[in-house]
Amino acid sequence: MTSTDPIDRLRQALNSALRGKKQVIEFVLACLLARGHLLLEDLPGLGKTTLAKALATAVGGTFARVQCTPDLLPGDITGFSVFNQKTREFEFLRGPVFADVLLADEINRTTPRTQSALLEAMAERQVTVDNVRHQLANTFFVIATQNPVEHHGTYPLPEAQLDRFAMKLSVGYPQRDDEIRLLGAAIGHLPGDGQYPVVLQTGELGELQQRVALIAVEPNVRGYLVDLAHATRTHPKVTLGLSPRGLLIWQRVAQAWAFLAQRDFVTPDDIQAVAQPVLEVRLGLAPEANRSVIRELLESVPVPV
Amino acid sequence: MAPDVSRVVRGVTFALLAIAALAVEVAAADTRPVLHSFARAAVWVGVAGLLAWRLPVPAQPRQRPPWWVTGVVLTLALAPLAVEPFRRSHWSEGYPFELQMVMGLRNAGLALAACSGWLLCLRLACVTSLFLMLFAAAMTNHPASFILLGLYTACGGVWLMLVYWSGLQKVFAVPEREVAIEVQAGRIRPPWVSLMAVLIVSGSTLAVLAIGPRQLGVTFGELMPTSGGTGETDPFARYGIGDGPEEVAGDNAQAAGMVETDTMIEDNKNALIDAVSDMYGMPHKPPKHQDKMVAGGVTKVIENHGQLPENQRPSRDFDTSRQGRGPGRKPSSRLARGLFEIEGRTPLHIRQVVYTHYDAVRHEWIEARKPATSHLEPEGGDWMRLGHLRDADWYSENDRHRIKTAAMNTNWVPTPTLLTRFRIKKVDRPQYYEWDYEGVLALAGRRKTPPGIVITTECRTLEQSRLPPEAFPTPGFNPHLEEVPISIREEISHLARQWTGDHPRGWPQITAILNKLRSDYTLDRDIGAPPDHRAPVLWFLTESRRGPDYQFATAATFLLRSLGYPTRLCLGYYASPQAYDRETDHTPVRQSDLHFWPEVLLRDGHWLVVEPTPGYDTLPALQPLSERLWNLLIAIRDVALRHWAVITLITIAWGFALLYRRTLLDRLALWRWWLFPAATWQEQVRQAFRILELRARWAGRPRPIGRTVRAWLNHDFSSIEDCRRFAQLMEQASYAPRDASPGVQSPRDLCHSLLIHLTYSRIRSLPPPVVPKAPR
Missing domain, CATH: 1.20.5 (Single alpha-helices involved in coiled-coils or other helix-helix interfaces)
Structure with missing residues (x-):
């Protein structure tokens, strides 16, 4: 059976940083292990940055944050070349995209041009500046946030970009007890004092992701996934069915979910468990219809036995 | 994905084809046993069923069927043609070419039904089944085909309902469930190119056949040897009326269907006198003055009719003093050829000669006179009504028969008694008919009734015991028909009074006479009265107490006449229910069915058949459905x-079986699982899960199709011990790689333990599960 120690430690670190959100943290872990990117759609102050920082520290990588505004340029994310007068050459100054964990805060506030700068980085883990290709870290992980309430001066993410995200999550307000504990923990500490523990050694995350990719998915389970994908494409309320890339991501996230459950094969339960966040980000659904439609899809497709 | 409604529609479509296949096989040879036909059809239905089981179901029903579907359909369609030579050589049976083609179409339909996952195949299969069913219905009137037609109609109704429902689901529910009906937004463009190609090819073929060399047409005709073609090449051609060379009734009367034709041909068959002599033996050597007496009879006939009709030749007067047939007749000799065939209820009396006068000196019955008027009134549709009969309220429903002539000797038209109207197609004027006797119809101006014509008749039926006394005329109504020879009058009257006793006048008196004769006297066709006896009928009544049917009829006639009932004697044919041919649905009437019976005149003018001969019955009343x-x-x-x-x-026993049917079936499934374990532990676990699912379905708690194994077991049966372990095991068996270990020491024991604990009754007794939350 797969060793779960690093995962448990990672889980523990994230739970300490973001209290009372075990389910969200499980999804974040699954997304991370599946080597996907995460879109957090929630109100400000709910711990998105905290979660991203804690995650970046825990996986032993660098963390970068980009506050997206309408005047943000692509070069502000990818980096740009400057002329070094000493060496008489252009030097490339790396942007925040070269961090291991990138938090793109309020991503829908920046222009589509800048949003698109992330496309190549998210999909291919590389950026091309001045015709020069720069490789990103293998474990490059984007956490983007957007505010679901305010729409003035925002640019909704295009479908092409949405499809690059593995899942969309909402952190949500914590429970009462968790908020009491949160307040208690803050007593005696000034803001910015907190240090998050490093859980994984360098390269350990990549090893875990490699192990996730080896989780078995039997033909009947793969058939079930494909049936579900077909169902999304023919549902009258779904304007944009699941793409093959989305299908691959779904399988990978289900593998990660099975890995987190310490299983070395995927079951239909895994697929159903991650269906909501995986489908929510890529099906052209009205927000209020999301849940019911996805439930309807899952209930209408026979589970293989 | 395979939507569940689609699966049901496919199942019903296959059922439609299966029914149509059975019907076609029955229609192809409706003379063989039905089970035989069913077995033949079942072979092809089974093959198609196997195909349906093995063939994949497409995820998108609307997509074009793959190329191999055409191969499957063609292979199955050509299979009957390939099998035919073996049938002919090994089993000495076969189908004509056109039926082989129909069987090919049937197989093509079955193959399409097996591939009905594709919408195109499903639609084609349905159209094919409809054609096959119509073909079968048109081909035969076998009872089994009617039952199958009813089944097909019911099944078709279900099919339409399902398709309509799936069409509604397109509006209200997910579109992948809609199956067969689709609304085309735009106008469908007809396949003009294909239609033109078909028209050109068929038109050219017809033109070549019409104007081309004769040999070409003949060659094509040979392909259809039994559809009015040459009929010479195929030994397995269908024969009978309307089929090939037997369009005109030929030698085989049994093969003749009820086909109306106006073909009139004549032949030289034996006369009725020969048949009577063959049946009852020759008369005793006549006394010397016989010639004179016979000549007088003929003279009288000529006086009355101007010329001697063919069917009233001398010697047709019936001699009651006969020597009997005597021994030595072989049973096979009774199987003479059929004279005509009856479609309808039997027993039926078909009169041919009527006798009203008895010559006490010669012991002979003299024929009745020919009626002076025809009393026929034409109705629409070639029907002729007997206009002179009065209405009466003692009759039940009218009955209809169809009689097809085969080998008639005279111009006689066989009709049942109590006739009210009749029809021979195209013979639509009263002057085309004449009455040989009262109630005996004949074709006017013809020597013989041609074979192959169909006489449709409508006659009254009645329950004799319900006849009121006023149905019978009072004594003296017709003295001519109440006459008893003086020489025997006293004895006859004495016997009649003795037998009837205190019975009131009417049917009770008549039935007393008939019952006495039927119970105390024995039918013996081979015995004859002594030549020197003064009255053969007295010899029969008082001495021998056995004799042929004419003695019964004569005795009953005299006994009834002595009581004042106008009675006459009839010679004709008795269509016996025992002769009913189940395969052709007809009752053939042969010369050996000659029979004598008396008839009593009713007040409304009808002659009522009374049957004194044991073993013979009259047609019962046609009762209303209620x-x-x-x-x-x-x-x-x-x-x-x-x-x-x-x-x-x-x-x-059935009640218990019905009551505990699920328990019984569950036990059987459990025993089978335990006694015949599957090869792998994974399959064993899966089988156990299927048993569990079956129990849950019976208990009204089926696993929803979108619910996973773990979610279902842990949610619905959370209180059951081992359920979580079994769910884990089941996941291991179904979703883990094949070579994975089960994770428990003995998967079979765990399954068995769960199956023992989670019984059908236990599932029923469990509290209803809480509605699960939406998956997240």
Whole structure:
């Protein structure tokens, strides 16, 4: 059976940083292990940055944050070349995209041009500046946030970009007890004092992701996934069915979910468990219809036995 | 994905084709046993069923069927043609070419039904089944085909309902469930190119056949040897009326269907006198003055009719003093050729000669006179009504028969008694008919009734016991028909009074006479009265107490006449129910069915058949449906009362079986699982899960199709020990790689333990599960 120690430690670190959100943290872990990117759609102050920082520290990588505004340029994310007068050459100054964990805060506030700068980085883990290709870290992980309430001066993410995200999550307000504990923990500490523990050694995350990719998915389970994908494409309320890339991501996230459950094969339960966040980000659904439609899809497709 | 509604529609479509296949096989040879036909069809249905089981179901029903579907359909369609030579050589049976083609179409339909996952195949299969069913219905009137037609109609109704429902689901539910109906937004463009190609090819073929060399047409005709073609090449061609060379009734009367034709041909068959002599033996050597007496009879006939009709030749007067047939007749000799065939209820009396006068000196019955007027009134549709008969209220429903002539000797038209109207197609004027005797119809101006014509008749039926006394005329109404020879009058009257006793006038008196004759006298065709006896009928009544049917009829006639009932004697044919041919649905009437019976005149002018001869019956009244149902109920009650013990036992056994059917089936499934374990532990676990699913379905808690194994077991049966372990095991068996270990020491024991604990009754007793939350 797969060793779960690093995962448990990672889980523990994230739970300490973001209290009372075990389910969200499980999804974040699954997304991370599946080597996907995460879109957090929630109100400000709910711990998105905290979660991203804690995650970046825990996986032993660098963390970068980009506050997206309408005047943000692509070069502000990818980096740009400057002329070094000493060496008489252009030097490339790396942007925040070269961090291991990138938090793109309020991503829908920046222009589509800048949003698109992330496309190549998210999909291919590389950026091309001045015709020069720069490789990103293998474990490059984007956490983007957007505010679901305010729409003035925002640019909704295009479908092409949405499809690059593995899942969309909402952190949500914590429970009462968790908020009491949160307040208690803050007593005696000034803001910015907190240090998050490093859980994984360098390269350990990549090893875990490699192990996730080896989780078995039997033909009947793969058939079930494909049936579900077909169902999304023919549902009258779904304007944009699941793409093959989305299908691959779904399988990978289900593998990660099975890995987190310490299983070395995927079951239909895994697929159903991650269906909501995986489908929510890529099906052209009205927000209020999301849940019911996805439930309807899952209930209408026979589970293989 | 395979939507569930689609699966049901496919199943019903296959059922439609299966029914149509059975019907076509029955229609192809409706003379063979039905089970035989069913077995033949079942072979092809089974092959198609296997195909349906093995063939994949497409995820998108609307997509074009793959190329191999055409191969499957063609292979199955050509299979009957390939099998035919073996049938002919090994089993000495076969189908004509056109039926082989129909069987090919049937197989193509079955193959399409097996591939009905594709919408195109499903639609084609349905159209094919409809054609096959219509073909079968048009080909035969076999009872089995009617039952199949009813089944097909019911099944088709279900099919339409399902398709309509799936069409509604397109509006209200997910579109992948809609199956067969699709609304085309735009106008469909007809396949002009294909239509033109078909028209050009078929038109060219017809043109070549019409104007081309004769040999070409003949060659094509040979392909259809039994559809009016040459009929010479195929030994397995269908024969009978309307089929090939037997379009005109030929040698085989049994093969003749009821086809109306106006073909009139004549032949030289034996006369009735020969048949009577063959049946009852020759008369005793006539006394010397016989010539004179016979000549007088003929003279009288000529005086009355101007010329001697063919069927009233001398010697047709019936001699009651006969020597009997004597021994030595072989049973096979009774199987003479059929004269005509009857379609309809039997027993039926078909009169041919009527006798009203008895010559006491010669012991002969003299024929009745020919009626002066025809009394026929034409109705629409070639029908002729007998206009001179009065209405009466003692009759039941009218009955209809169809009689097809085969080998008639005279111009006689066989009709049942109590006739009200009749029809021969195209013979639509009263002057085309004449009455040989009162109630005996003939074709005017013809020497013989041609073979192959169909006479449709409508006659009254009645329950004789319900005849009121006023149905019979009072004594003296017709002295001519109440006459008893003086020489025997006293004895006859004495016997009649003795037998009738205190019975009131009317049917009770008549039935007393008939019952006495039927019970105390024996039918013996081979015995004859002594030549020197003064009255053969007295010899029969008082001495021998046995004799042929003419003695019964003569005795009954005299006895009834002595009581004042106008009675006459008839010679004709008795269509016996025992002769009914189940395969052709007809009752053939042969020369050996010659019979004598008396008839009593009723007030409305009809002649009522009374049957004194044991073993012969009259046509019962045609009861209305309500009465028949009532009688059926009475019969069922009687049977139930007779066999109450057995029926009670069987009912109790069935009741228990029905009551505990699920428990029984569950036990059987469990025993099978335990005694015949599957090869791998994964399959064993899966089988155990299927048993569990079956129990849950019976208990009204089926696993929803979108619910996973773990979610279902842990949610619905959370209180059951081992359920979580079994869910884990089941996941291992279904979703883990094949070579994975089960994770428990003995998967079979765990399954067995769960199956023992989670029984059908236990599942039923569990509290209803809480509605699960939406998956997140």
